[in-house]
Amino acid sequence: MSRHATPDRAAAVLLEGVHKFFGNYHALRGIDLTIAKGEVCVVIGPSGSGKSTLLRCINQIEQISAGRVRIGGTLQGYDERNGRLHELSPRAIDRQRRLTGMVFQRFNLFPHMTALGNVIEGPVQVKRIPKAEARRIGRDQLARVGLTDLEDRYPNQLSGGQQQRVAIARALAMEPEVMLFDEPTSALDPELVGEVLDVIKDLAASGMTMILVTHEIGFAREVGDRMVFMDHGTIVEEGQPKQMLAAPKSTRTQAFLSKVL
Amino acid sequence: MSRHATPDRAAAVLLEGVHKFFGNYHALRGIDLTIAKGEVCVVIGPSGSGKSTLLRCINQIEQISAGRVRIGGTLQGYDERNGRLHELSPRAIDRQRRLTGMVFQRFNLFPHMTALGNVIEGPVQVKRIPKAEARRIGRDQLARVGLTDLEDRYPNQLSGGQQQRVAIARALAMEPEVMLFDEPTSALDPELVGEVLDVIKDLAASGMTMILVTHEIGFAREVGDRMVFMDHGTIVEEGQPKQMLAAPKSTRTQAFLSKVL
Amino acid sequence: MASGHDDAARDEGQKVRLNDVVPHRHPGRWVAVALLAVVVAQVAHGIIVNPNFHWDVFWQYLFAPTVMAGVGWTLMLTVIAMLVAIVCAVILVLMRDSENPILRTVSWLWIWFFRGTPLYTQLLFWGLFAVLFPRLSISVPFGPEIIGVPTDWVVTAGVAAILGLGLCESAYLAEIFRAGFRAIDRGQTEAAQAIGMSKGRIWWRILLPQALRTIIPPTGNETIGMLKGTALVLAVPFTLDLMFATNAISNRIYLPVPMLMVAAFWYLAITSVMMIGQYYLERHFGRGQDYVPTRHA
Amino acid sequence: MASGHDDAARDEGQKVRLNDVVPHRHPGRWVAVALLAVVVAQVAHGIIVNPNFHWDVFWQYLFAPTVMAGVGWTLMLTVIAMLVAIVCAVILVLMRDSENPILRTVSWLWIWFFRGTPLYTQLLFWGLFAVLFPRLSISVPFGPEIIGVPTDWVVTAGVAAILGLGLCESAYLAEIFRAGFRAIDRGQTEAAQAIGMSKGRIWWRILLPQALRTIIPPTGNETIGMLKGTALVLAVPFTLDLMFATNAISNRIYLPVPMLMVAAFWYLAITSVMMIGQYYLERHFGRGQDYVPTRHA
Amino acid sequence: QVFDRSGLEAVPELAERVPEKIAERGILVGGADNAYAPWEFLAGDDGQSPQGIDIDVGRAIAKTLGLEYESRTAAFPSILPALGSKYDIGLNAFSITNERMKVVNFVSYSDTQGLWVVRAGNPTGFDPADYCGAKVAIMSGTYYEKHLDLDNQACLDAGKPAIEKLPFSVQTEAITRVAAGGADATATGGGTAAYAVKQSGGRLENLEPVEPMGKRGLNGIAVAKDDMELTQLIADTLNHLIDNGVYAEIYEFWGVSHFLVDESVINPEVSN
Numbered sequence A, B: 001m002s003r004h005a006t007p008d009r010a011a012a013v014l015l016e017g018v019h020k021f022f023g024n025y026h027a028l029r030g031i032d033l034t035i036a037k038g039e040v041c042v043v044i045g046p047s048g049s050g051k052s053t054l055l056r057c058i059n060q061i062e063q064i065s066a067g068r069v070r071i072g073g074t075l076q077g078y079d080e081r082n083g084r085l086h087e088l089s090p091r092a093i094d095r096q097r098r099l100t101g102m103v104f105q106r107f108n109l110f111p112h113m114t115a116l117g118n119v120i121e122g123p124v125q126v127k128r129i130p131k132a133e134a135r136r137i138g139r140d141q142l143a144r145v146g147l148t149d150l151e152d153r154y155p156n157q158l159s160g161g162q163q164q165r166v167a168i169a170r171a172l173a174m175e176p177e178v179m180l181f182d183e184p185t186s187a188l189d190p191e192l193v194g195e196v197l198d199v200i201k202d203l204a205a206s207g208m209t210m211i212l213v214t215h216e217i218g219f220a221r222e223v224g225d226r227m228v229f230m231d232h233g234t235i236v237e238e239g240q241p242k243q244m245l246a247a248p249k250s251t252r253t254q255a256f257l258s259k260v261l
Numbered sequence C, D: 001m002a003s004g005h006d007d008a009a010r011d012e013g014q015k016v017r018l019n020d021v022v023p024h025r026h027p028g029r030w031v032a033v034a035l036l037a038v039v040v041a042q043v044a045h046g047i048i049v050n051p052n053f054h055w056d057v058f059w060q061y062l063f064a065p066t067v068m069a070g071v072g073w074t075l076m077l078t079v080i081a082m083l084v085a086i087v088c089a090v091i092l093v094l095m096r097d098s099e100n101p102i103l104r105t106v107s108w109l110w111i112w113f114f115r116g117t118p119l120y121t122q123l124l125f126w127g128l129f130a131v132l133f134p135r136l137s138i139s140v141p142f143g144p145e146i147i148g149v150p151t152d153w154v155v156t157a158g159v160a161a162i163l164g165l166g167l168c169e170s171a172y173l174a175e176i177f178r179a180g181f182r183a184i185d186r187g188q189t190e191a192a193q194a195i196g197m198s199k200g201r202i203w204w205r206i207l208l209p210q211a212l213r214t215i216i217p218p219t220g221n222e223t224i225g226m227l228k229g230t231a232l233v234l235a236v237p238f239t240l241d242l243m244f245a246t247n248a249i250s251n252r253i254y255l256p257v258p259m260l261m262v263a264a265f266w267y268l269a270i271t272s273v274m275m276i277g278q279y280y281l282e283r284h285f286g287r288g289q290d291y292v293p294t295r296h297a
Numbered sequence E: 001q002v003f004d005r006s007g008l009e010a011v012p013e014l015a016e017r018v019p020e021k022i023a024e025r026g027i028l029v030g031g032a033d034n035a036y037a038p039w040e041f042l043a044g045d046d047g048q049s050p051q052g053i054d055i056d057v058g059r060a061i062a063k064t065l066g067l068e069y070e071s072r073t074a075a076f077p078s079i080l081p082a083l084g085s086k087y088d089i090g091l092n093a094f095s096i097t098n099e100r101m102k103v104v105n106f107v108s109y110s111d112t113q114g115l116w117v118v119r120a121g122n123p124t125g126f127d128p129a130d131y132c133g134a135k136v137a138i139m140s141g142t143y144y145e146k147h148l149d150l151d152n153q154a155c156l157d158a159g160k161p162a163i164e165k166l167p168f169s170v171q172t173e174a175i176t177r178v179a180a181g182g183a184d185a186t187a188t189g190g191g192t193a194a195y196a197v198k199q200s201g202g203r204l205e206n207l208e209p210v211e212p213m214g215k216r217g218l219n220g221i222a223v224a225k226d227d228m229e230l231t232q233l234i235a236d237t238l239n240h241l242i243d244n245g246v247y248a249e250i251y252e253f254w255g256v257s258h259f260l261v262d263e264s265v266i267n268p269e270v271s272n
């Protein structure tokens, strides 16, 4: 993969006191989180605890209500001058978004493009890679997720599992600095989880920073460098996955894990 | 639950040589399956093996290309006279469909109705239960899946997990004879899988027949009376879940389970 | 499990110091605004001071009884013809989705013909209908009549106007409806089938409310087009509508511009009311589906 | 892993004995078909034998040079005005989604005004434009002129016709476009943002192609409406269009019905070509999204 | 403004020739667009009552035949096909031309002449004798448009600049264009041109035309081509009204006496 030669001066992802309100609803309640370069951070927690919202705030799909998000040391979405936050231009925000790749809970494939079309959209349109080369990259990515022969199918001609794999390939094709996965394996059948796991491990080895929301505890244990447990919009506990799973400190975490494991 | 007093003359669900073509693509290749009344049948298999297609053929969302599907002894979709199949009227098909409840891989909630609206749509529109009573039933069903306070939210105001739970409540509210679940827990977080499991066990105890596509092997072992392994549109192996998981006969099943377990 | 979140949020909301954000500026937009303002002001000024507009005549006839009656008739024609059109369009859409190839063909031909020929010509034809076909009768095809009435008992000027406007419009609406239904995910139909809903009920309860979201704006267009289309009913001849009323006055007093302004005023007024109605309809059918963005970049 | 399925299917497909199904019958539909056939036949018969239609005159003028020229001008007006309308409508939609409240208001006012007033009145105004505003000039607002040209050098009859048709249409199209974009799941925008696409590119590559599916049919309506609307350009006055050409002939020979039939024939012919184009456009933009049902109950 | 018809009486010899269909109904139905003041226009409290020269002529004819007259407002293209069914006659200041006489019968009743309308004081110096290069608004499809085309041809033949023609579908719009300064002049029937000047409150004035625009032309009542009987009856009735002076009184009442004809003729010979 690319770009991992940049000096590792700061944390890859840094969240300071991030809050998010949806109207009156307080979805994130002061999130502090530091993720080092190359680290794989696994986020677990009950439904509605704000895991998806957290990822969406990191890649600026949602605008945060309070706090700071930094990627590679750079403040996201704003320019801080004289103690005030100046909103960046849309163009600058788009540029910042390219550093993060995201795989959604509900695939969100582009229905009017084939599998390959979905994968090469980013490289061609954003990175301006020539089409022929992009196709080559795209085919590689599709092969990686086990979809070699389906590149010409449209999303609605694919099974759920096949669709989610295309979505992963699409995000990988952009070779981002940080990958955000929102339950990437939830629609995959168990046989294929292993393959994706291998892909993610590859990525980790190449220096890719990742934040991964998942309900697959076994998977989390294997791939995660760190584990974060969220509930009611706050980080209740964080630590090394094996330790945390074996001996959770918070009673809330204990209760959650007792049901899950 | 209701209606389990009908004499148990025949198998609840019976498939004989069912084939399904999508154009030239042969998605189901001669499925024979007998499910007794009250039995919980778990379907596992790799992505694209035809599990969803199987369920869709049972509740007649897809028209089968060859073979017979019977529910409670009644041929589905056709009337067989003089050795030929006479297609039933749309009305008769709708009546047959009411006997099966389905929970989809991709929720398919009605976006213009609240959570409660989704749940009571069937009872009010199809069963013609008075609205007030339907609301009561609907609230019970929502409570059962842990969504008491969210009845007035629209689907897009709910997290993925919350949406899938509404979809389950919607199917349950129709009190069908046979429930078809297409990966009902794939978007649920582990904490809630237990709750849904309890609901499904309740259903089984009350005499409900169920076919359940799932990737959660632990869950399948616990709840299933029988297990079916599908691959490439055929049933490769079927048997008692615990036995089958412990000692799969087919090499294909062995290979699949070795990756999953 | 989500209970109590909302209250807690409000309590805690007081304590969170929200980010103090200076929004991104778009100076180019303000230049555009300034330019537009100048152009609008100059045009408005030009219109107000120009003697050709005869604003005195405008005020004199704005609430004239014949004009007010014209407004009433125009509204009535619009509403009734639109209802006819909607009913026909629904039937056309259902026919077009039918398994029966002949019904599909008829639907297609209908849409083709009524979209293809000018409304004025159609209205003229409806006006001449009683001349071309003096008796409406149920008869043995091309044989003797069984029962019949003189056509002009049935197809009066009002009926001809409504038929002409309504049938033509139905073809346009059918296209709009078809597009609206196309936009709905097929999972919706499947989910509704799975709970045993009949085709008709699925259509009415599940698909239509969702389709209306995309159907309403172009249908609003069509309704407004219909409102203006009523001016053509002179071809029938139906001579009570707003445009005819103002034209009759301007033919008498020989000042068409202020009378056109009177007509324009009323059309604009009716359109405004319709647009307000459209807004509420859209909001109603958009509930649960329209995205209220929380980031506004 | 799914490789080889398709070939295998074909091989095995030979061996499977497919269900021999007798489809469900719908006798009511056939009664409807029979009734329709009788009505259509009687109307067609009535039209063909009726002397008022003067089919000889129809054939005589169908390909008359002025009529053919009218067809050409009408087509040209339609195409150019439609292009103007599309460009304006896109700008209007973008303005309406803008953060700038004044641009939003201007967009709203534009749509309100141009939808609300009759096209004929607008065209008349454009015709009078050069009279009301004799010079187009860049000047200090309400002050001295900096540079200017006589309006009628710029706003000729053709330009006035195109502006009148195009600006009015832009308001209708803007509504249609807005509806089309509304129908798209917001997850699409989010997925595109996540791969770093800019707002404009998302709009162009992701949203527009999907929106076109629902935009095309009502836009087809509007294009056809525009085709017919060109008949109103006489208000400018622009006197080369098809309707003017046929009217001029019928004023001379006093046989309006066959001349209206000539006009209708050409409008219908052009509409037919447009509908074919629309079919292919729809198919193109529906790829991957239109559901091809495998059960047809 | 309605001509007083109280002195009119039915003439039995003519009345008994009224076709049964019309006699049964008791009403003579005329079709007109009723948008061409002062010949016919809509007025009254309801804005739906036709008035004008043609209306009074129609009423006089009907009264003489023992009938009532009703002028039904209709779009021009819908009048001609319905002659003989919906409408008994077309009474709408139709100019008689040879081409038109191929499809309808005309009974001549007015001998009209065009008149120019220019802005008061003729600020552009419009010269009816030589207006090559001028900007002229005209109602399309009229007799005057034809004459304008002839004048234009003459200009071109003489190597002078062409007349800039602005055709409108309604006469009022042509007048407005002149009043606004968008055209130098417009030509229309004398009655209408005079009426327009009267209505303008001193902002317009009339100019006398010269040939060919100034050429007189007959107007006729249109009757279905296949109904010679009714055509003859209308002509005879008109000639009766000419003889007893009622016809002249009507034209006097409306101030258009110079358009009287001496005799009503069926399908007269005309030069165009």
Ligand SMILES: Nc1ncnc2c1ncn2[C@@H]1O[C@H](COP(=O)(O)OP(=O)(O)OP(=O)(O)O)[C@@H](O)[C@H]1O
Pocket (backbone or CB within 6 Å): A022, A025, A027, A045, A046, A047, A048, A049, A050, A051, A052, A053, A054, A105, B157, B158, B159, B160, B161, B162, B189, C002
């Ligand atoms: N646009 C919105 N408007 C209002 N509330 C919202 C919105 N989006 C999310 N929420 C609420 O915020 C909370 C957190 O949602 P989020 O999607 O982050 O949960 P999650 O942890 O990802 O849950 P799951 O595991 O079920 O996906 C939920 O209660 C949800 O209902």
Ligand SMILES: Nc1ncnc2c1ncn2[C@@H]1O[C@H](COP(=O)(O)OP(=O)(O)OP(=O)(O)O)[C@@H](O)[C@H]1O
Pocket (backbone or CB within 6 Å): A157, A158, A159, A160, A161, A162, A189, B022, B025, B027, B045, B046, B047, B048, B049, B050, B051, B052, B053, B054, B105, D002
């Ligand atoms: N409408 C269709 N047209 C063409 N092919 C289809 C269609 N629907 C499904 N298929 C194909 O049929 C096969 C079986 O699909 P199905 O959805 O039943 O798989 P599945 O076992 O449910 O997989 P998953 O676990 O990924 O959901 C797949 O290869 C799929 O691509």
Ligand SMILES: [Mg+2]
Pocket (backbone or CB within 6 Å): A051, A052, A053, A105, A182, B159, B160
């Ligand atoms: Mg989530």
Ligand SMILES: [Mg+2]
Pocket (backbone or CB within 6 Å): A159, A160, B051, B052, B053, B105, B182
């Ligand atoms: Mg599936």
